[in-house]
Amino acid sequence: MKIFLTVGSQKFQFNRLLRQIDLLVQEGRMKDEIFAQTGYCDYTPKYYRFKQFLDRDAFEENIREADIVITHGGTGAIINAVKQEKKVIAVPRLARYGEHVDDHQTQILKEFEEMNLICACNNVENLEQALEEVKHCSYAKYDSNTHTIIGSIEDYIEDLKK
Secondary structure, X not given: OEEEEEOOOOOOOOXXXXXHHHHHHHOOOOOOEXXXXXXXXXXXXXXXXXXXXXXXXHHHHHHHHOOEEEEEOOXXXXXXHHHOOXXXXXXXXXXXXXXXXXXXXXXXXXXXXXXXXXXXXXXXXXXXXXXXXXXXXXXXXXXXXXXXXXXXXXHHHHHHHO
């Protein structure tokens, strides 16, 4: 399987996730092809390919080619992947590790998981189990409500014309 790991582009490190994947690869517990976009992390992966930042086209291509996307708990990365019907493992950035200003990503992941769109992995030590889960589970298809919102705006504009 091909895995794309993205930790976002905000100015926070997520070394904890990168290290865990390195450990799993080093110990032979993760044998998938992995490519990572490491952002502002200062940890350098030893056992998988990476690039600090990707342009939009390269980012989209990596998601398109991936079987599984492992990401932080940011809505943009998650929605982008589920729209393309990718299996997603999302790990929240946590304030206590200096990965974000608060722990809001845990709530975001809870909501996505309750909609059966992703596998939320709230503890990086459970990443190996999360990988096994996504390889054998089916997830709901993402249903965007963009058309509904646009329709409401168009109706509102039409009403203003009357």
